[in-house]
Amino acid sequence: MFPKPIEKQPRAAQITYQAMLPIALLLWLGPLLAVALFSVKPAADFTNANYWGLPSSFEGAVNYGQVFFNSDMPRYLLNSFLITIPTVIGAVALSCMTGFALGIYKFRSNLWIFFLFVAGNFVPFQILMVPVRDLTLELGLYNTKTGLVLFHIAFQTGFCTLFMRNFIRALPFELIEAARVEGISEVRIFWYVVLPLMKPAIAALSVLIFTFIWNDYFWAVVLTQGAESQPVTAGITSFNAQFRAAYQLMSAGSIVAALPPVAMFFLMQKHFIAGLTLGAVK
Amino acid sequence: MHSIYKRTTAALAMSVALAVPAYAELTGELRIFLDTSNPAPRATMEAMIDRFAAEHPGLEIETTVIDREAYKTQIRNFLTADTPDVATWYAANRMKPYVEAGLFEDVSDLWAEPEIAENLASTKGAMTIDGKQWGVPYTYYQWGVYYRKDIFDELGLSEPTTWEEELANCQKIVDSGRACYTIGTKFLWTAGGWFDYLNMRTNGFDFHNQLANGEISWEDDRVKQTFANWKQLIDMGAFIDNHQTYSWQEALPFMVNGEAAAYLMGNFAVAPLREAGLSDDQLDFYQFVAINPDVELAEDAPTDTFHIPANASNKEAAREFLRFVVSADEQTEINNGSNLGQLPVNAKSSVDNDKFLQQGFNMLSSNSPGGVAQFWDRDAPAEMAKVSMEGFQEFMVKPDNADRILAKLERARQRIYDN
Numbered sequence: 001m002f003p004k005p006i007e008k009q010p011r012a013a014q015i016t017y018q019a020m021l022p023i024a025l026l027l028w029l030g031p032l033l034a035v036a037l038f039s040v041k042p043a044a045d046f047t048n049a050n051y052w053g054l055p056s057s058f059e060g061a062v063n064y065g066q067v068f069f070n071s072d073m074p075r076y077l078l079n080s081f082l083i084t085i086p087t088v089i090g091a092v093a094l095s096c097m098t099g100f101a102l103g104i105y106k107f108r109s110n111l112w113i114f115f116l117f118v119a120g121n122f123v124p125f126q127i128l129m130v131p132v133r134d135l136t137l138e139l140g141l142y143n144t145k146t147g148l149v150l151f152h153i154a155f156q157t158g159f160c161t162l163f164m165r166n167f168i169r170a171l172p173f174e175l176i177e178a179a180r181v182e183g184i185s186e187v188r189i190f191w192y193v194v195l196p197l198m199k200p201a202i203a204a205l206s207v208l209i210f211t212f213i214w215n216d217y218f219w220a221v222v223l224t225q226g227a228e229s230q231p232v233t234a235g236i237t238s239f240n241a242q243f244r245a246a247y248q249l250m251s252a253g254s255i256v257a258a259l260p261p262v263a264m265f266f267l268m269q270k271h272f273i274a275g276l277t278l279g280a281v282k
Numbered sequence: 283m284h285s286i287y288k289r290t291t292a293a294l295a296m297s298v299a300l301a302v303p304a305y306a307e308l309t310g311e312l313r314i315f316l317d318t319s320n321p322a323p324r325a326t327m328e329a330m331i332d333r334f335a336a337e338h339p340g341l342e343i344e345t346t347v348i349d350r351e352a353y354k355t356q357i358r359n360f361l362t363a364d365t366p367d368v369a370t371w372y373a374a375n376r377m378k379p380y381v382e383a384g385l386f387e388d389v390s391d392l393w394a395e396p397e398i399a400e401n402l403a404s405t406k407g408a409m410t411i412d413g414k415q416w417g418v419p420y421t422y423y424q425w426g427v428y429y430r431k432d433i434f435d436e437l438g439l440s441e442p443t444t445w446e447e448e449l450a451n452c453q454k455i456v457d458s459g460r461a462c463y464t465i466g467t468k469f470l471w472t473a474g475g476w477f478d479y480l481n482m483r484t485n486g487f488d489f490h491n492q493l494a495n496g497e498i499s500w501e502d503d504r505v506k507q508t509f510a511n512w513k514q515l516i517d518m519g520a521f522i523d524n525h526q527t528y529s530w531q532e533a534l535p536f537m538v539n540g541e542a543a544a545y546l547m548g549n550f551a552v553a554p555l556r557e558a559g560l561s562d563d564q565l566d567f568y569q570f571v572a573i574n575p576d577v578e579l580a581e582d583a584p585t586d587t588f589h590i591p592a593n594a595s596n597k598e599a600a601r602e603f604l605r606f607v608v609s610a611d612e613q614t615e616i617n618n619g620s621n622l623g624q625l626p627v628n629a630k631s632s633v634d635n636d637k638f639l640q641q642g643f644n645m646l647s648s649n650s651p652g653g654v655a656q657f658w659d660r661d662a663p664a665e666m667a668k669v670s671m672e673g674f675q676e677f678m679v680k681p682d683n684a685d686r687i688l689a690k691l692e693r694a695r696q697r698i699y700d701n
Contacts (some may be wrong), residue, residue: 044554047534047554049535156312226356238349246529
């Protein structure tokens with residue numbers, strides 16, 4: 001199933017691999033590098049069509065200074081954290097419980113309820129746009145961080161439940177039976193037996209959901225407006241002036257906005273990769 | 283003692299406009315919504331509001347700045363619920379939906395005050411619907427031809443004033459291997475600027491307005507004449523190639539690099555052109571040439587405005603704020619080069635000592651007898667503006683399709699204005 005390691009390939013294949021890898025990497029990272037380059041350019045470079053050359057002067061300090069001290073960017077960043085963290089906690093907490101219920105108890109319609117959660121993942125979320133907006137308006141949650149958090153929790157719980165239920169299914173059922181024989185209540189089994197075993201799954205899922213929610217743009221634009229509630233992904237567009245798009249500031253803002261999930265990825269790399277594969281094994 | 287001192291300083295700080303009505307101390311809350319979300323204009327507006335607040339210590343002012351694009355959709359919400367006392371918007375047809383829905387306060391009383399009536403006459407038309415005024419302007423800017431003077435000098439050209447001179451100039455520029463005009467029509471509105479000028483020069487301001495209001499057929503011979511004039515330029519290669527792929531900003535490098543000699547644009551093009559290294563010796567401005575000598579010259583000068591929502595709660599303070607905004611001193615201050623860098627709306631204000639602002643101010647105050655238009659996408663209803671600007675763009679790429687495009691616009695007109 002796995003490809004043969006590159007060291008065991010014929011010499012020609014090894015050389016091709018070594019030659020192609022940097023090219024592929026450059027293609028892959030090209031747009032990112034361009035954004036990084038744009039973020040240290042002066043505005044004049046865009047009017048001079050100096051899109052890909054070296055910056056005519058280094059304006060990194062100026063651009064990033066503008067982003068941090070002369071715009072709503074810090075506010076947007078704070079909003080992002082205030083939206084992402086409660087969502088992660090909420091979605092993971094709920095899915096631990098639903099996963100436990102669906103993974104441990106055998107009752108009629110167990111599978112159907114599970115399918116219901118799974119099916120939610122297959123709904124293209126764009127079709128929910130208008131109803132969800134109307135719903136948040138009716139509930140008075142339009143343009144609030146709470147509204148966004150509640151929606152994200154509701155929507156992410158589907159995927160999280162799938163993930164958690166499969167993980168709990170894979171746990172040795174004997175542990176739970178042993179606990180039941182000891183006469184321990186179900187709540188305590190959940191809390192003292194299952195939850196500690198779920199720690200790797202919780203870590204992996206938290207990292208995954210953090211990046212999902214942080215990078216969300218669609219719902220941020222649909223459900224919130226303005227600096228008091230919008231997260232950073234939507235806030236970047238505020239660098240579009242009445243007349244001009246400040247490409248250099250947008251680039252600097254994008255880099256800043258991308259840092260937390262990237263940092264999260266590097267710090268929690270192990271969990272992240274575990275997260276991508278955990279749900280796959282039953 | 284304290285209060286006397288306060289009143290004296292306030293009186294000193296007060297502009298002439300404010301000195302007229304003797305008012306009681308304003309109290310309560312004043313909520314102001316702004317769409318000036320970018321750092322520089324935002325700082326300008328906030329500084330202005332601070333000066334207003336200093337004059338009215340009894341007033342509790344709350345300012346909300348909303349991203350300019352988001353503002354355009356949010357205004358529908360906040361004019362009906364949770365309404366501010368003052369809100370920014372745009373003049374002419376762009377305010378019409380809110381005026382007709384009864385969401386903007388009639389401020390004709392302000393315009394009747396001599397201070398405003400005498401000094402803001404040039405923009406009164408843009409603020410008037412059904413004979414009443416619905417807000418006050420706070421800034422506007424000119425449109426016209428920004429050109430590379432050094433290229434004109436090299437080719438021995440001078441600023442044209444007639445269509446024949448324009449065509450002769452352009453032929454020489456094309457012969458020298460350049461394009462006469464840079465333009466980026468990717469976002470359509472730049473082509474709307476060309477249509478504004480060509481149609482206003484061919485058929486006049488009133489005709490142009492009637493067309494924007496759907497009163498004239500797009501297949502009228504006079505409209506066809508406008509497009510015939512346009513086609514002359516297109517056919518001779520006056521515009522840069524592939525303009526439909528550029529935004530207006532992406533079209534700037536052609537002028538900076540000398541591949542194109544001029545740009546029909548608003549005054550906001552000057553700042554990036556200067557940043558890119560063009561000196562004021564290289565860059566100059568002229569008014570769009572006359573085409574039909576029988577029609578008066580009219581100009582595009584988009585105007586940004588302040589309004590009082592009909593549902594506002596502190597209209598007295600809001601009116602005072604509007605008076606403050608249009609006062610000669612404030613107009614001089616907020617429109618100067620270090621702030622908005624645009625034209626003041628008050629005739630008693632002084633214009634920044636900037637070459638282009640000076641020329642624009644002179645042009646609009648003395649050489650625009652036909653009237654002042656707001657720009658095609660503000661004058662025509664939104665739906666018609668969109669369809670027609672798509673047509674203009676297509677026409678600029680495929681000028682031979684003119685008849686088919688005009689037929690399509692005519693069908694759109696019958697559909698859009700009927701409702």
